[in-house]
Amino acid sequence: MLLRLWNFLRGYVRVAVSGFSIERFINMVAYRGIFLWDVSRTDTGIEMNVSIRGFKMLRAYSRKTKCRTRIIKKIGLPFIIFRYRKRKLLLSGVLFFVLSLFALSSFIWRIDIIGTETLDHDDVRAFLTERGLSVGSFKYFIDNKTLSRELISRFAEIGFADIHTRGTRMAVLLAEAIPPQYLIDRQTPTHVIADRDGLITNITAGAGAPMARAGDIIQAGEMLVSGMLQIQSETEGPAIIYVHAYAEVWARRYYSIEFAIPLFYQQRVFTGRTANRHGIQFLFGKKREFQFPGTGNSFTDYDRIITRHQPGASGDYPLPFIWLTTHYAEFTLADRTRTMAQAYEMADRQLTTRILREFDLGIDIVEKRLIYEETTDALLVYALVITNERIDRIIPIEGANTWTPPVPHDGT
């Protein structure tokens, strides 16, 4: 295949040879180093392919062997060039085409930001624009490595960033950073305090002196287990030592969730009548939008959905246009009623969703107390959610810099 391309570029001819000692002719030609291929027999003689250079050398040998060489086909780039040698404008047109193709594909027409969910992509885009990278930038002016590093340092949420460009599309790949955990090592003296209000159900202290017990009502910030211990030393008298206190403290907490389910509501019923309007947004220059004159929108109540599509020559070469489609769907508001039974069902579902959304996985839900109130036009729901959760938090003791191993004590 490569050989064919090569031969095509150099140019070759297909020659019909007829005469007396054709085999001798072939031998002589091959011996001289002239490459022949696709040699086949015909009724009158043979046909073969030979390079243009080779053909010029054939003449001498054909005379010697009394053979007639006749060109039956001319194949190759040199012949094409010869045919179009007068068409200068065509050549310049092709050149212009190739150059403008290259020039146009040197801009970036789409930036995809892939990666984090917590980080707002618009913030990232704004930052990149600030730094000189936006849709329409010249792609060879962008320093990918520096930008990646700047992204990581600017946004704490980003742990890894890589920018690479393919075609006219630039992909910014991000990965979230594991938030640095504030680890307190075991050598630091600490207290255990409550980070939330609650009624203590259980304290399991690993080290330190417990300051509270099951049944106590605690407020956020109160000390649960102290890392400052007073001991009675035989030789030196009373002294204070500091330990690394830690504990598991479970407490009962109460949350209330209230909401109402109306019995009379309005629902959107789509009539089925729709209208579409198209437009183009240009991505170069002023990034103007242009709407085609289309069917007017005569609906009073409608839903508007705008779809944007950026066409491209294959996925990596988006073009500098965005095709906009505005879809209008008419609806009317219909009055609907629910029965009280339906309202109860809906209340149940909504409560479950809210609980799943608002409570973390580590929290035990001990009890749910529901109070329903039926009115003429709604169902009111008052839910009390009782949980059992951990409220302990370790904080280092300010100014304590001595550490001694915990001493067993009798609970004072």
Added chain:
Amino acid sequence: MNVKERLAGAFSLPKEIALDMPLIVATGRGELNIENYKNLLEFSENKIRVHTASGLLIIEGKKMCLKQITTENLLITGNVSGIYW
């Protein structure tokens, strides 16, 4: 084996280079490559005769053509039905 062949074998030299013998490689039934031939004696669609250092090589077949010819190599394609000396 004569002296030359024995010598070539002792040094493990490739025979086609040491003794000027042809190397005939057949790929399936459609392709035949002859390396190190002397010259082409007869060429037709059904019969190709090649002269080599080891003697006269006759190849019979149907619709055969010389795919490539160089000074050292002769590549024959087509429906080869027989190769004999």
